[in-house]
Amino acid sequence: QVQLVESGGGLAQAGGSLRLSCLNSGRTFNIYAICWFRQAPGKEREFVVAINRSGSSTDYADSVKGRFTISRDNTKNTVYLQMNSLKPEDTAVYYCAARVFYMATTKTEYPYWGQGTQVTVSS
Numbered sequence: 001q002v003q004l005v006e007s008g009g010g011l012a013q014a015g016g017s018l019r020l021s022c023l024n025s026g027r028t029f030n031i032y033a034i035c036w037f038r039q040a041p042g043k044e045r046e047f048v049v050a051i052n053r054s055g056s057s058t059d060y061a062d063s064v065k066g067r068f069t070i071s072r073d074n075t076k077n078t079v080y081l082q083m084n085s086l087k088p089e090d091t092a093v094y095y096c097a098a099r100v101f102y103m104a105t106t107k108t109e110y111p112y113w114g115q116g117t118q119v120t121v122s123s
Contacts, residue, residue, distance in 0.1 A: 007021050021079070034098050048081075
């Protein structure tokens with residue numbers, strides 16, 4: 001079973017930082033690749049970053065490279081998204097998603113989703 005719960009969203013100023021967490025309350029967390037997506041009002045849900053099962057491989061969208069860092073602690077069933085140098089265009093609802101074994105970057109490949117957490121960046 002996979003039950004994903006995001007936390008850590010909120011309001012930040014441009015240039016500031018936030019750290020999001022994605023907790024899986026189910027078992028066998030280390031068989032799942034995890035991905036963060038985001039959706040701004042009126043826009044499609046877009047890929048942000050993915051991490052493989054062990055945490056040894058990651059894939060970032062160009063828009064967040066060098067600013068966001070994904071990591072995971074399988075002993076805590078948690079994936080983290082450290083967001084630095086935030087920009088107003090990072091404002092969105094952030095979702096974590098899971099799929100068995102391999103990373104992917106398209107939302108249709110992820111069957112398990114959290115409820116999302118709002119991130120708002122003011123200028």
